[in-house]
Amino acid sequence: MDPSRLATGALRAPGRRRANVPEATVARLPLYLRALHVLAEDGHQTVSSEALAEAAGVGSAKLRKDLSHLGSYGTRGVGYDVTNLVEQISAELGLEHRCSIVLVGVGNLGRALAGYGGFASRGLAIDALLDADQGRVGEVIAGLTVQHVEHLPQVVSTGSIGVIATPALAAQEVCDLLVAAGVTSILNFAPIVLTVPDGVDLRKVDLSVELQILSFHEHRKAALTAAGASA
Amino acid sequence: MDPSRLATGALRAPGRRRANVPEATVARLPLYLRALHVLAEDGHQTVSSEALAEAAGVGSAKLRKDLSHLGSYGTRGVGYDVTNLVEQISAELGLEHRCSIVLVGVGNLGRALAGYGGFASRGLAIDALLDADQGRVGEVIAGLTVQHVEHLPQVVSTGSIGVIATPALAAQEVCDLLVAAGVTSILNFAPIVLTVPDGVDLRKVDLSVELQILSFHEHRKAALTAAGASA
DNA sequence: AACTGTGAAACCTTTCACAGCT
DNA sequence: AGCTGTGAAAGGTTTCACAGTT
Structure with missing residues (x-):
């Protein structure tokens, strides 16, 4: 809510190497995690940004930018190691120690x-x-x-x-x-x-x-087709 | 998802006077509507942007900017007419004809x-x-x-x-x-x-x-306080 | 050759600050 | 005087395109 506080000094801890992860990226990490679990169960060992993006329903450039905020966990020419990426994202989300x-x-x-x-x-x-x-x-x-x-x-x-x-x-x-x-x-x-x-x-x-937002879009579409019909 | 399509030509209908309402604004209209219903039940006839913003949990500048996308329904020096604004927002959201x-x-x-x-x-x-x-x-x-x-x-x-x-x-x-x-x-x-x-x-x-996003923030807060304690 | 990581550009959203109306 | 409506500035997000690595 107050993004300015995210950027305050307090986190200059000793061995920290990453900058702050943008809020929009955080909101997508769970999607990547879920897609990765599916890929892991299917036996995939590595995955390209293209394929993972597809599975998560986002664009590949966005995915790469998102992951770049966590660090460089991919291999150029190859892709990302599925198991490793699951661990990195889980760690980022704090899913190790099951919070109650x-x-x-x-x-x-x-x-x-x-x-x-x-x-x-x-x-x-x-x-x-x-x-x-x-x-x-x-x-x-x-x-x-x-x-x-x-x-x-x-x-x-x-x-x-x-x-x-x-x-x-x-x-x-x-x-x-x-x-x-x-x-x-x-x-x-x-x-x-x-x-x-x-x-x-x-x-x-x-x-x-959520329903009202959809109602808006439905309403707008109806208006558009009506306008289209009259043109 | 594809905001470019929102801006395509199709909606140059005859008597349209408003531009497209931004997606972020649409997502807040239901909040304003809910707050307005509460205000109406409390007997308020008009409301200032400050008061309505407070009730909806947003900033007053944002609220005014949002409402300005629907048109000029406020009165300077006075505020917004509660009943009228309910109608305008309902119309915008397409809540007249109850869709199934x-x-x-x-x-x-x-x-x-x-x-x-x-x-x-x-x-x-x-x-x-x-x-x-x-x-x-x-x-x-x-x-x-x-x-x-x-x-x-x-x-x-x-x-x-x-x-x-x-x-x-x-x-x-x-x-x-x-x-x-x-x-x-x-x-x-x-x-x-x-x-x-x-x-x-x-x-x-x-x-x-949603829970995983909260987990992230919880995790980050824990890391911050730990770093703070060690400083 | 294939694919990641990232500056730079384009776009969207929020905030500021004040002109202008009642 | 009080409050809305809005340009302009600031900040955040997405997309592009390509340099760099394996």
Whole structure:
């Protein structure tokens, strides 16, 4: 959110050799990682920027530029070593030491997230489920027992990621609780603008926003074809 | 994806007065709309760019620039008329004529999406549920009966938006079916890269990608504090 | 010959600062 | 006086094209 802080001096650590990785690049690293896993399972040992870009759904120049921000891990004339690149990207994303994920709000969406297998595969899995509703406390979902939201401080450890899947009205309160418990990275599914202190990273996923964006494009296309028909 | 196409000649329609709205602006219009609805319910008749920006979680300069792309709907010295602005943005997003939404894949996530109230409130609601699993066909979720995916052509109408909530392996096939049925706007929740023909808009929501991005920031913060401690 | 890594150009987005309207 | 609308500057991202390496 405040990119200027990304560039502040603090990271002149002893043996660091790389500059800051641009935000747009970070957002694509998970895509490359996923594509690489598929390639590895297919038995590929190396991959060209062209092929990996294709698998990840981006242009090859973009891919090379992105990877160049992590360092020079390719071999000219050959391509990238799949296993090595998986390791480099995983390291960059901090996926070595599985950080814990706590999910607050076990409604429809929370349940779906808890049961979603996509996380587990790659170093990320939900470790705790919490809810404010006593009626849900004790229920077992995807192998985890739902705890009352008051136990938040006990289930949070350093480096935990918080996921908010509560109704909009409860979201800010839950967010404050997460921050108070020391969480500095939050993913919000509630359709509301949350406020967090400096130093806390907040991302949001808003389903109806996505649909409205598509609605815009659909609307525009309809207008275009109507205009085309009248021309 | 290909911004150049957005700027092609085709839209020189007779009475058009506005230029193209930038993609980044489109992505924020739904946020403004939501904030405006809240303000309207609170009884506000007008709102300043400062106040609306605050409510939407953006800067006021950005908000004004965004709204200026839609036209001049504010009054200097006063602000924006809430009701009017809601109408203008709704029109821009094409939320007048409720376009139908068909959701394919009624697993955990699909169920959650079907039951999610967030859509219904604002011109967008799911109209049909489909699944490839005969065991799920006939089930009633959120007032809708699940139909077999073969009925897709019958439930799709012009301007429909397709939502894919199937497992990754089925997603491309379902996507192809949607495209064949005439859908030109698709929202994909499956963790896989989909290929669509030109002219079809594709957006994706990937939960594990979001978590991995947060993991990166968490990791970076940890590295920073470690470096800070050693300094 | 094949392919990476990267300056430079083109493009898009955000921020600033203020002219101009009410 | 207060606030919008907008050129211009600053910053970030993507694309191009090719030098350099294996």
